Amino acid sequence: MTIDRNELASRLTALTRDLILIPTTDSRPAERERCLEFIQNHIEGLEEVSIQSYESNGYRSLVAGPQSPSSPDILMCGHIDVIEHPDPDSYHSTIRDGRIYGPGAGDMKGADAVMLELFRTLHAKHPGLSLGLALTSDEERGGADGVRFLIEEVGLRAGIVIVPDGGSLNEITIEEKGVLHLRVRRHGHSAHGARPWLGTNALQLLLERVTALQSYFSVNWPIETDAGQGHWYPTCSLTIVETPNHSPNRIPSEAAATLDIRFPPPHTFGSMLDDIAKILGPDCHLEPLMTAQPCHLDPDPLFCEITESITGSPARLIRAAGASDSRFFRQAGIPVNLSRPLVGNLHGEDEWLDIESMVTYYQICQAYIEQKLSLT
Numbered sequence: 378m379t380i381d382r383n384e385l386a387s388r389l390t391a392l393t394r395d396l397i398l399i400p401t402t403d404s405r406p407a408e409r410e411r412c413l414e415f416i417q418n419h420i421e422g423l424e425e426v427s428i429q430s431y432e433s434n435g436y437r438s439l440v441a442g443p444q445s446p447s448s449p450d451i452l453m454c455g456h457i458d459v460i461e462h463p464d465p466d467s468y469h470s471t472i473r474d475g476r477i478y479g480p481g482a483g484d485m486k487g488a489d490a491v492m493l494e495l496f497r498t499l500h501a502k503h504p505g506l507s508l509g510l511a512l513t514s515d516e517e518r519g520g521a522d523g524v525r526f527l528i529e530e531v532g533l534r535a536g537i538v539i540v541p542d543g544g545s546l547n548e549i550t551i552e553e554k555g556v557l558h559l560r561v562r563r564h565g566h567s568a569h570g571a572r573p574w575l576g577t578n579a580l581q582l583l584l585e586r587v588t589a590l591q592s593y594f595s596v597n598w599p600i601e602t603d604a605g606q607g608h609w610y611p612t613c614s615l616t617i618v619e620t621p622n623h624s625p626n627r628i629p630s631e632a633a634a635t636l637d638i639r640f641p642p643p644h645t646f647g648s649m650l651d652d653i654a655k656i657l658g659p660d661c662h663l664e665p666l667m668t669a670q671p672c673h674l675d676p677d678p679l680f681c682e683i684t685e686s687i688t689g690s691p692a693r694l695i696r697a698a699g700a701s702d703s704r705f706f707r708q709a710g711i712p713v714n715l716s717r718p719l720v721g722n723l724h725g726e727d728e729w730l731d732i733e734s735m736v737t738y739y740q741i742c743q744a745y746i747e748q749k750l751s752l753t
């Protein structure tokens with residue numbers, strides 16, 4: 378099928394911009410519902426396609442596919458949620474220099490538009506096609522009520538999954554680091570700020586241990602400023618420090634710090650937690666908030682070949698510091714093709730998506746699906 382690139386570009390651009398206009402943030406469940414309704418309208422009425430809706434703890438997901446959509450040969454998977462921006466009016470887009478700028482343009486409403494159009498077009502052309510689509514609404518907060526729920530509790534399976542939420546047009550992710558979001562608490566004893574000898578300063582003692590932990594990381598795994606090595610070593614970022622104390626003249630009796638720790642194999646969540654507990658010492662109470670093991674994605678060589686032939690340049694297999702919903706598919710043994718259009722400034726106010734690359738990505742996925750399912 379020859380695709381008119383210009384027509385496809387304008388269709389995908391319009392759909393992406395419509396999706397960006399719906400502020401599907403964590404604090405706005407009604408907008409997330411509205412977005413899923415909009416999506417459902419877009420793919421309704423296709424022959425031999427069923428659409429199921431699932432909900433877990435207020436987070437809804439849509440799964441569409443052939444009559445029994447629980448295990449299509451190829452599943453396309455995305456999320457509709459976007460991160461919260463301080464300015465509630467920032468959820469719209471502009472077009473400049475061949476790019477769509479706007480919150481969620483790159484992560485991942487442009488990719489959602491590609492999957493919706495592909496799903497519609499291919500099912501209209503080949504009724505009964507073994508191609509599924511899963512869209513969740515909680516990826517930015519960890520995916521427990523989205524992809525994890527669909528895999529572990531609904532029993533969703535697939536031959537292979539296309540997840541356009543990592544890598545780049547010519548960069549296919551083969552490995553992702555593991556994640557440990559850890560809250561560390563320290564208790565002490567409050568006293569007047571003028572008489573520190575009467576108290577035990579929980580905040581100060583906590584920060585001493587956290588500083589010791591950070592030097593443990595920087596001595597063992599110094600941060601490389603150039604990404605030549607792919608930053609393939611453990612990192613520890615201090616992201617939140619809290620104390621219930623609001624008085625400048627009171628020594629706090631409680632304090633908590635939150636750390637975002639990332640690690641490649643052979644480290645595991647268990648081995649990292651053991652190391653960290655030793656450095657922080659027995660007086661710190663550790664509470665893991667979110668954990669994920671590092672994982673290998675096992676992409677299909679055919680997807681890499683098609684990427685190369687359509688873009689005319691080599692596909693690089695890369696390792697990623699960030700994690701995606703892919704890990705839940707891997708836990709069920711399902712291989713993942715993780716790449717996407719050209720995007721930038723993700724989660725920033727000027728997040729963008731390159732329109733031409735969105736069309737190219739569409740063509741890559743279409744060719745892959747057609748060859749894999751022997752439609753050509």
Ligand SMILES: [Zn+2]
Nearest residue numbers: 484485516542
């Ligand atoms: Zn994402």
